[in-house]
Amino acid sequence: QVQLVESGGGLVQAGGSLRLSCAAKGEMDGTRAVGWFRQTPGKEREFVAFISWNNGPTHYSDSVRGRFAISRDNADNTVYLQMDSLKPEDTAVYYCARNTIGGTLSSRGFYTDWGQGTQVTVSS
Secondary structure (H helix, E strand, O other), X not given: OOEEEXXXXXXXXXXXXXXXXXXXXXXXXXXXXXXXEEEOOOOOOEEEEEEEOOOOOEEEOOOOEOOEEEEEEOOOOEEEEEEOOOOHHHOEEEEEEEEOOOOOOXXXXXXXXXXXXXXXXXXX
16 A cells, blocks of 8 residues: 655745655555645645656646646655746645556546645745
8 A cells, every 4th residue: 555645835925936745655566647636625626737657758737837847756756746936826735646547647536545735825
């Protein structure tokens, strides 16, 4: 069983940057991708970005493309989300999760082993 732990959230002013970490504990064999999602009160958890585990292709939601970058440190099974040019609408709890079955990798229904989340707050 795989456990994912998010960290790196905090309070930042608009235009600033944060780097989130998703540390994986356990055997990651069988992982197809690791994704980042975010959720605000009153809204569904929405897709942010994913990275393919074996080959490395990445994909981003339209709202973050060009501002966020997802990457992987193969040495310690950690996935990062570099967040630049942050906007107040980026405020949310950010979660990471892993996909083991492929499918629609921008859909939260294809992911499992969700972390506990880390809060990101962007002030005006």
